[in-house]
Amino acid sequence: STQCIYGQTQSIEQLKACAKTGDLDCMIELTNRLVDHQGGDYSPYEALQWYEQAAQTQDTLANIHLAAYLLYLAPEELHDYGRAATILNGYFGADLPQIYFLMGYAYHFGLGVTTNREEAFKQYVKASYYAYGPALYSCGYLLYKGEGVAQDYVDATVFFQGAYDV
Secondary structure, eight states, X not given: OOOOOTTOOOOHHHHHHHHHTTOHHHHHHHHHHHHTXXXXXXXXXXXXXXXXXXXXXTOHHHHHHHHHIIIIISOGGGOOHHHHHHHHHHTGGGOOXXXXXXXXXXXXXXXXXXXXXXXXXXXXXXXXXXXXXXXXHHHHHHHHHTSSSOOOHHHHHHHHHHHHHO
């Protein structure tokens, strides 16, 4: 049996063989490795194919991974903000920090939605309740810059420290 043991060192070819059996963990590990350029040539189209196949399992985290890829991890020609927003809206009630962070990211940079730094901050704060590092950093950044919220260096420092600590 070719089963993926998360975190175990496997070659890209071993992960592909495992992913072809439908093993969700293998699909996600494979996409992560492809995106991180580990173990061979990186094909953004192949990564997208595996993200999509993983998402077809209806697994929440697989769909979040796909939305993140479509929002900002993929090369620009593969960005699909409308599709990413549709995926995120479908899982918005799941109350996961990654969803709040990605929604904040979309509002922060106007990806598929109108840029709204105030709404971005609100979403980042929701994700930061879970000690989600990228959200903590993003809250600190917006506070430091005074974008969408009143500029506050003290609170910004608290969020930056929280991001550093997680």
